[in-house]
Amino acid sequence: MPTYRAPTRDTRFVVNELLRLDSFGNLAGFEGADREMTDTVIDEAGRFISEVVAPLNQQGDQEGCTRAADGSVTTPAGFKAAYDQFRESGWGTLSAPEAFGGQGMPHIMGMLVEEFLASANQAFAMYPGLTSGAVASILTKGSAEQQELYLPKMISGEWLGTMNLTEPHCGTDLGMIRTRAMPQADGTYAITGTKIFISAGEHDLTENIIHLVLAKTPDAPESSKGISLFIVPKVLVNADGTLGARNAVSCGSLEHKMGIRANATCVMNYDGAIGTMVGEENKGLAAMFIMMNVARLGVGIQGLAQAEVAYQNGVAYAIERRQGRALTGPAEPQEKADPIIVHADVRRMLMDAKALTEGLRALCLWGALQADLSHKAATGEERAAADDLLGLLTPVIKGYGTDSGYKVATDMQQVWGGHGYIVENGMEQFVRDARIAMIYEGTNGIQAMDLCGRKLAANGGRAVQALFALVDGECEGVEGDLAGIADKLAKANGELKAATMWFMQNAMANPNNLGAGAYPYMTLMGTVAVGLMWLKMAKVAAAALVGGVEDRPFYEAKLTTARYFAERHLPDCGALRRKIEGGADSVMALPVEAFATAA
Numbered sequence: 001m002p003t004y005r006a007p008t009r010d011t012r013f014v015v016n017e018l019l020r021l022d023s024f025g026n027l028a029g030f031e032g033a034d035r036e037m038t039d040t041v042i043d044e045a046g047r048f049i050s051e052v053v054a055p056l057n058q059q060g061d062q063e064g065c066t067r068a069a070d071g072s073v074t075t076p077a078g079f080k081a082a083y084d085q086f087r088e089s090g091w092g093t094l095s096a097p098e099a100f101g102g103q104g105m106p107h108i109m110g111m112l113v114e115e116f117l118a119s120a121n122q123a124f125a126m127y128p129g130l131t132s133g134a135v136a137s138i139l140t141k142g143s144a145e146q147q148e149l150y151l152p153k154m155i156s157g158e159w160l161g162t163m164n165l166t167e168p169h170c171g172t173d174l175g176m177i178r179t180r181a182m183p184q185a186d187g188t189y190a191i192t193g194t195k196i197f198i199s200a201g202e203h204d205l206t207e208n209i210i211h212l213v214l215a216k217t218p219d220a221p222e223s224s225k226g227i228s229l230f231i232v233p234k235v236l237v238n239a240d241g242t243l244g245a246r247n248a249v250s251c252g253s254l255e256h257k258m259g260i261r262a263n264a265t266c267v268m269n270y271d272g273a274i275g276t277m278v279g280e281e282n283k284g285l286a287a288m289f290i291m292m293n294v295a296r297l298g299v300g301i302q303g304l305a306q307a308e309v310a311y312q313n314g315v316a317y318a319i320e321r322r323q324g325r326a327l328t329g330p331a332e333p334q335e336k337a338d339p340i341i342v343h344a345d346v347r348r349m350l351m352d353a354k355a356l357t358e359g360l361r362a363l364c365l366w367g368a369l370q371a372d373l374s375h376k377a378a379t380g381e382e383r384a385a386a387d388d389l390l391g392l393l394t395p396v397i398k399g400y401g402t403d404s405g406y407k408v409a410t411d412m413q414q415v416w417g418g419h420g421y422i423v424e425n426g427m428e429q430f431v432r433d434a435r436i437a438m439i440y441e442g443t444n445g446i447q448a449m450d451l452c453g454r455k456l457a458a459n460g461g462r463a464v465q466a467l468f469a470l471v472d473g474e475c476e477g478v479e480g481d482l483a484g485i486a487d488k489l490a491k492a493n494g495e496l497k498a499a500t501m502w503f504m505q506n507a508m509a510n511p512n513n514l515g516a517g518a519y520p521y522m523t524l525m526g527t528v529a530v531g532l533m534w535l536k537m538a539k540v541a542a543a544a545l546v547g548g549v550e551d552r553p554f555y556e557a558k559l560t561t562a563r564y565f566a567e568r569h570l571p572d573c574g575a576l577r578r579k580i581e582g583g584a585d586s587v588m589a590l591p592v593e594a595f596a597t598a599a
Contacts, residue, residue, distance in 0.1 A: 001058060001424070001426065002057075002058060002309070002313050002425065002426030002427070002429075002430075003054075003312070003313065003316070004050060004054040004057075004119055004120050004309045004312060005046075005050050005312065006045070006046030006047070006049055006050045006116045006119070006120070007046075007308060007361075008042050008043050008046040009554065010358060010361060011042050011046075011112055011115075011361065011365075012038075012039055012042055013537075013540075013554075013558075014361055014362050014365050014537075015038050015042065015108065015112070015365065016035055016038065016039070017540050017544070018362060018366075018533075018536060018537055018540055019108070019365060019366060019369055021033050021038060021106065021108065021369070022034050022035050022038070024106075024372075024373075026378070027373075027376045027377065027378065028376050029104055029105070029106055029372065029376050030106055030372075030376070032104075032105060033105055033106050033109065038109065041094065041105075041109055041112075041113075042112065045091060045112070045113045045116055046116055048085070048086075048089060048091070049113075049116045049117055049120045050116075050120060052082050052085055052086075053082055053086070053117060053120040053121045053124055054119075054120035054121060055078075056076065056078045056079060056082060056121055056124060056262075057120060057121040057122075057123075057124070057262075057426075057429070058426055058429060059076065059077070059078070060075075060076035060077075060078070060079060060121065060123055060124065060261070060262030061123065061259075061261050061262055061429050061433075062261075063076040063077060063262070064076065064261045064262060065203070065254055065261075065262065065263070065264040067202075067251060067253065067254050067264075071202065071250040071251045071252070072202065072204070072251075073202040073203050073204065073251055073254065073264045073266070074203075074204050075127075075203050075204055075205060075262065075264065076262050079124060079127075079205065079262065080204055080205055082124065083124070083127065083128075083157075083205045083206075086128070086157070087156070087157035087158070090103065091113055091117075092128050092131070092132075092155070092156075092157045093155055093156065093157070094109045094110045094113060095107045095108075095109055095110035095111075095132075096110075096132070096135065096155040097139065097155075100147070100151040100152050100155050101151075101152045101155045101156050102155050106368075106369070106372045107368050107369075107371045107372045108365050108368040108369050108371075108372060110132065110368075111297070111298075111301060111364065111365060111368040112365060112368075114129070114298055114301050114305075115301050115304055115305050115308070115361070115364070116305075117305075118301060118302045118305035118306070119305040119306070119308045119309040120309070121262070122259075122260055122263075122302060122305065122306065122433045123260040123261065123262035123263040123433070124262065124263075125302075125305075126199050126200055126260065126263045127160060127200045127203060127205055127263065128157060128160055129199070129200075129295075129298055130160075130161055130162055130163050130199060130200065130291070130295060131154055131157075131160050131161040132294060132298075133161070133163065133290070133291035133292070133294035133295045133298070134154065134161030134162070134163065134210060134212050134291055135151060135154055135155060135161065136290050136291060136294050137212060137229070137278065137287050137288065137290045137291040138150060138151060138154075138231070138278065139151070140287070140290050141229070141278050141279035141286075141287040141290065142231075142278050142279070146231060146276065146278065149237055149239075149241060150210055150231065150233075150237070152241075153208070153241075154210060157206070158206060158207070158208075159206050159207070159208040159209065159210055159233075160200060160203075160205065160206050160209055160210070161209070161210045161211070161212065162198055162199065162200055162201055162209060162210070162211045162212065163198075163199075163212055163288070163291055163292070163295065164195040164198055164201075164211050164212060164213040164214065164232075164268060165177075165195070165214050165288065166195060166196050166197045166198075167179065167193065167194060167195055167196060168194060168196055177193075177214055177215070177216065177227065178193055178216075179191065179192065179193025179194070179195065179213065179214065179215040179216070179270065180192050180193060180215060180216060180217075180218070181215040181216065181217050181228060181230055181275065181277075182217075182218065182272075183217065183218075184274075187276075188274050188275065188276055189215075189217070189230060189274070189275045189276070189277060190272040190273070190274065190275075191213055191215055191230055191232050191249075191270045191272070191273045191274075191275045192270055192271060192272050192273075193215060193270050194252070194267065194268070194269055194270070195213065195267070195268045195270070196255075196267050196268075197255065197265060197440070198211075198265065198266045198267070198268045199263055199264075199265055199440075200263060200264055200266075201251055201264060201265070201266030201267075201268045202234075202250075202251035202264055202266050202268075203264050207235070207243065208233055208234055208235045208237070208243060209233070209234040210231060210232075210233050210234075211231070211232045211233065211234065211249065211268070212229060212230070212231060212232075212278070212288070212291065213229070213230045213231075213232045213270065213275060214227050214228070214229060214230075214284055214285070214288060215227075215228060215230055215275075215284075216228065217281055217282070220281075220282055221282070224285055225282060226282050227282065227284045227285045227288075228277055228278075228280075228281050228282055228283070228284040229277070229278040229279060229283075229284030229285075229287040229288055230275035230276060230277055230278065230284075231275060231276050231278055232247065232249055232270065232273050232274070232275035233247055234246070234247055234249060235247060236274060247273045247274055248270065248271045248272050248273040248274070249268060249269070249270050249271075249273040250268070250269050250271075251264070251266040251267065251268060251269075252266075252267040252268065252269045253266070253267045254266060254267075255267070257436070258432050258435060258436070259429070259431075259432030259433040259434075259435055259436055260432075260433055260436055292441060292442070293394055295441045296394050296395070296397070296398040296441050296442065296447070297364070297367060297368070297371070297394060297397060297398070298441075299398050299401075299402060299437050299440065299441045300360075300364055300367075300394075300397035300398045300401035300402060301364050301401075302402065302405070302434075302437040303360070303398075303401040303402035303403070303404060303405025303406070303434065303437050303438075304357065304360040304361055304364055304401060304405060305405070306405045306406075306408070306409050306430050306433055306434035306437070307353065307356060307357045307360065307404065307405040307408035307409065307434075308357050308361075309430060310353070310408055310409040310411075310412035310413070310427065310430040310431075310434070311350075311353040311354065311357050311408060311412055313412060313416075313426065313427060313430075314349070314350060314353060314411070314412030314413075314415040314416070314427075315341075315350060317340075317415060317416050317419075318339065318340050318341040318346055318350060318415055319339055319341050320339065321339060321340050321416075322335060322336070322337035322338060322339055322340070323337055323338075323340050324337055324338065324340075324343065325337065325338050325342075326338050326342040326343070327343075327344070340415070346415055349411040349412070349414060349415055350415070351561070351564050351568070352407070352408070352411060352568070353408045353411060353412060354561055355534070355561050355564050355565040355568075355569065356404045356407070356408055356530070357408060358537075358558075358561060359530035359531075359533050359534050359565060360401050360404060360405075360530060362530075362533035362534075362536070362537060363393075363397060363401070363529055363530055363533050364397060364401065366533065367390060367393055367394070367397050370386040370387075370389050370390040370393075371386075371390055372386075373386035374386040374387035374390055385466060388458075388459070388462055388463035388466055389463060389466060389467065389470075391455060391458070391463060392451070392455050392456075392463040392464060392467060393467075393525075393529060395442075395447035395448070395450045395451040395455065395522065396447075396451060396522055396525050396526045396529060397526075398441065398442070398444070398447050399438075399444040399447035399448055399451075399522045399523075399526070400522060400523055400525070400526025400527070400529075400530075401526070402434070402437035402438045402444060403438060403444060403523070403526075404526075405434050405437060406431070406434045406435060406437070406438055408434075409427075409430045409431045409433075409434040410431055412427060412430070413427040413428060413430070413431050444519070444522070445518070445519060447522060448518035448519045448521065448522040449514075449515065449518050451518065451521070451522050451525070452503065452507075452514050452517070452518040452521055452522070453514060453518070456500065456503065461500075464500060467525075467528075467529075468493060468496070468497055470532065471489065471490070471493040471528060471531075471532050472490065472493060474486070474489070474532060474535050474536065475487075475489050475490040475493070475535065478535075478539075480542075481542065481559070482535070482538050482539065482542060482562075484563070484566065485534070485535055485538055485562055485563060485566040486535060488531075488566040488567070488570045488571070489528070489531045489532065489534075489535050489566065489570060491570070491573075491574075492524075492527065492528050492531055492570040492571075492573035493528055495524065495573040495574050495576070495577040496524055496525060496528050496573065496577075498577055499517070499521055499524060499576070499577045499580045499581070500521075502517075502577075502580060502581050503517065503521070503580075506583065510583070510584060512584035512587070512588050513583050513584045515584065516582075516583065516584035516587040516588070517579070517580035517581075517582075517583075517584075520576045520579040520580050521576070521580055523572075523576055524573050524576040524577065524580070527569055527570065527572060527573055527576070528570075528573065530565065530569075531565060531566065531569070531570050534561070534562040534565045534566065535562065535566075537558055537562060538558065538559055538562035538563075540558075541555040541556075541558035541559050541562070542555075542559060545559075
């Protein structure tokens with residue numbers, strides 16, 4: 001049976017030593033985030049999730065959810081009891097606003113709990129997972145009445161939230177949606193239509209579910225400019241906050257999925273359900289993007305999370321499993337064979353996993369810090385700078401992060417060999433669960449196009465220029481043992497700059513050049529961004545070792561892993577640049593009929 005233990009030591013390193021969260025105590029919302037508090041949150045969340053939520057993962061995958069004839073859905077055994085403990089312990093309230101019952105801590109604290117939860121049980125994590133995004137949309141665009149009516153119980157976890165975008169005939173192209181919202185005399189709307197792929201659309205964990213639904217009013221333009229956003233509760237809420245009648249929204253069926261089987265992914269039917277508009281008419285897409293951006297960071301965390309749990313189980317097996325002898329001679333002559341961790345090819349996979357997992361943890365939590373600083377930094381200039389970096393790197397964290405998570409999951413299955421293909425050992429579930437993160441909240445190809453088509457040119461390229469300067473500044477003047485890492489990162493940053501310039505010179509003349517190069521560009525930027533995190537971590541580790549820390553092996557491992565990433569991953573940036581500069585001619589050359597298989 002697979003196991004999971006929250007990586008609290010590494011998380012404390014990132015939060016306390018790399019990001020130095022306690023140094024922001026002068027900013028609003030950071031006052032209580034001193035080291036004692038953050039360590040307590042990390043350790044207690046890790047303990048609770050490892051002991052209560054993780055043991056339900058494999059069983060929940062095998063059992064799945066069940067839908068009754070009346071459309072109600074039951075989650076796997078143990079899920080409701082575990083969720084009740086999660087809610088009662090307040091783990092979902094950490095970074096929610098105090099005005100509505102949250103603890104008001106920095107966003108980064110909520111994100112690290114999301115990682116632990118998704119590693120332990122990604123299907124379980126998805127039940128509360130979209131609620132924070134729904135809260136963000138209502139906070140930003142909702143009326144005071146909507147905020148008072150819905151947010152306290154959504155933040156407490158008594159009610160959970162969903163996001164309803166996709167329909168059977170349209171996914172990314174939301175301008176094609178057919179769900180309609182008919183105005184009613186009392187100012188509400190009657191919502192009619194069908195939404196698919198709705199995570200946690202129906203379940204037995206909470207007494208109410210607050211659906212955020214995209215729909216079009218009668219006279220709305222047929223394009224994406226005609227989309228409005230509506231709050232449509234499963235159970236209607238009276239003005240005093242009590243529950244009223246059941247709304248005309250139901251789960252038509254459950255999707256049968258490759259992974260995350262313990263999460264109720266629903267087809268949702270709206271049959272004249274009562275909803276209230278969020279924000280302005282025909283401006284719903286902007287409101288929904290608030291939720292989607294939060295969700296995309298959360299999905300990036302899921303890539304990291306599956307990498308972490310797969311890595312833990314890959315390492316355990318590599319230490320235990322004996323096959324063959326080390327090429328340099330028997331490592332344990334008294335045994336009939338050596339553990340497979342002595343073999344360089346197994347070490348290659350384990351080192352890739354360690355480098356990507358720890359690097360992504362640093363990048364994800366650094367990104368969460370930028371989200372905090374974009375609202376709470378001391379000056380407008382600092383807030384804008386943080387917002388620029390967050391906007392630029394959100395599609396990278398989602399795209400590169402989930403690609404890497406899937407790679408690590410499959411590599412760790414490979415470490416297990418044939419036993420990794422056997423269901424009861426659990427490795428194949430990590431692969432299946434990791435796969436969805438590359439698809440939902442916008443496929444990774446869409447993330448790449450968002451990065452290259454929108455984010456690079458925003459504000460005259462201000463954000464990407466800031467990233468270039470950040471990396472160059474980190475590399476400048478580095479000497480001694482870290483110079484090799486800095487030199488390789490500076491070269492990789494040069495490849496990123498050159499690829500960006502190539503887009504500027506060639507994308508206007510042929511837009512397909514941008515489309516053909518977007519994915520390798522996203523991977524290139526992700527590699528540089530994780531390389532930046534590794535140089536930062538190496539500097540912290542080197543200083544700690546000079547200072548005479550007790551936990552020397554931890555910091556020495558950081559330095560070795562940083563060097564590994566620089567030597568084995570940063571060189572890929574040159575090849576990625578050359579792929580980009582290959583252009584679109586051969587990509588787009590074949591006629592459509594040439595793709596069809598001959599009879």
